[in-house]
Amino acid sequence: MNSLAIQKKSVEYRKKILTYIKKANAGHTGGSLSCIDILNVLYNEVMNVSPDNFHHPDRDRYIQSKGHSVEALFVVLADQGFFPESDLETLCQYQSHYVGHPTRKVNGVEQNTGALGHGLSISAGVALAGKMDKKDYKVFTLLGDGELAEGSNWEAAMIAAQYKLDNLIAIVDRNTLQITDRTRHVCNTEPLAEKFKAFGWAVKEVDGHHLEELKETFLSTPYEKGKPNLVIANTTKGKGISFMEDVLKWHHGVPSDEEFEKCMEELEKLTKTLEIV
């Protein structure tokens, strides 16, 4: 995909995230906006996965440990053709499969998530299976920075290094905020790169909104043979909307009608800027 097309996708995805959150009157707005560029690059530029090969053993796997940013995942899966986008009009509604956290009932979702601190362990299991089966597929998992307070992540970090799972790529959406406060004020995860390095991982740090940089980073694994890969993606919670960026209350805020209009205006302006370039 050319650079302009992929950049436009990020803007379109942001519009859709906000649209379906508005419609559902619920959702994790800030975190979905902070990780959407990562998902865009993974699904459009990096991973070998599509509705056609979703049950093929050689496909790449994606497990979203920060399950609460489900809107970002669903919007991308719909765009990839896993299900009609109109399905998302039922998001969080009674009798809808599109519940507030990912489940396998939704085509394209590998594993139920939502309880934090599970995705890295599950992905380590999948990566271990890949090694035993001598497969070349890669396993991507997305974690929140607040989520890293869950001790099970560190259990998984140790075992992934122990089993030399260099087919595992954990991405931390480091937006530096969590539900109640700055992550460093709640349960400080820093120095994150040094911690993972000490746990036996190969670590890279990137601008989590720089699409080219993300692509290059995701495609160049393993960074060191025999070591699991950690990508620290520095992001901004609420990215793309001026009044949501880095503002705590948008963790799961729903924009008012007026705010929603403003969101769409800002994103429309962004689309126009891209077209001029």
Place this chain on the structure above:
Amino acid sequence: MEFKHTRQGYVDGLLELAEEYPELLVLDADVAKATKTVDFEAAYPKRFFNCGVQEQNMLSVAAGLALEGYIPFASTFGVFATCRAGDQLRNSIAYPKLNVKVGATHCGITTGGDGASHQANEDIAIVRSLPNMTILVPGDYEEAKQATIAAAKFVGPVYLRFGRDKYPLIPEIHGGFTIGKAKVLKQGNDISIITTGIMVDEGLKAANSLESEGVSVRLIHMPTVKPIDKEVVLNAAKETKGIVTAEEHSIIGGLGEAVAGIVAEEAPCMVHRIGMQDVFGESGQAGELMDKFGFRAKNIIEKARKIMRN
């Protein structure tokens, strides 16, 4: 009478299946000697993974392996499999209904000397309340082996419960194993005794003793606690004066409550429960603790008489 470990039945079942099921794996949280899975490690080192002392990660790793078509048997002590890693059991395994088997040893008061920290008396209650779970509680070595084989062949998450001690072999329960089916060992009509796990031994002793006094006993062994054999329970409730349940577990949330719940809704009768009376255990020989906490045939007989006097 021959005594053997139920946990040995677990690993012997796994070894019996290993060639036929190359996708069968064993995961361990650094207690392989205690769970007896060390025998599997010796025979199939490449299909054995010691995750270290970390039960939470082990259960989610098992979920990941199950997603890829493996049949992981994650093995550790019952307290850690259910209380420590309860969230992983619920959200990584039960909710997506993955084909993970949890082999839990050191369950119940007969864990003995290690004391309350290691005696799982609430594990059945926890797992019973999780949708999609199947719970197997075999009564002796041979049934443990059969239950393990049945669990491997069954598609879906299964919790297998074993003890620490050596328990008597009970030939009466060796006739084959079907998940969800109770074993009616005596067809009497005065009083029913329903046991699970190793309490079948005390149940048999109680039944024989009552029979010698002329009481006709319906003795039912329930190696599957969930899904429970409802029909057998209801027949017992309708055809006898009442039911005594016996389980090496808390009276809260286990076999006794499962039976009482069914009976209360469809065929009310008296139900008395033998089990831990909402207290933590302590150290001692298995037998000493069974005496102290009321897990003996005489305790079952006492409850049966109470129901019959009513």
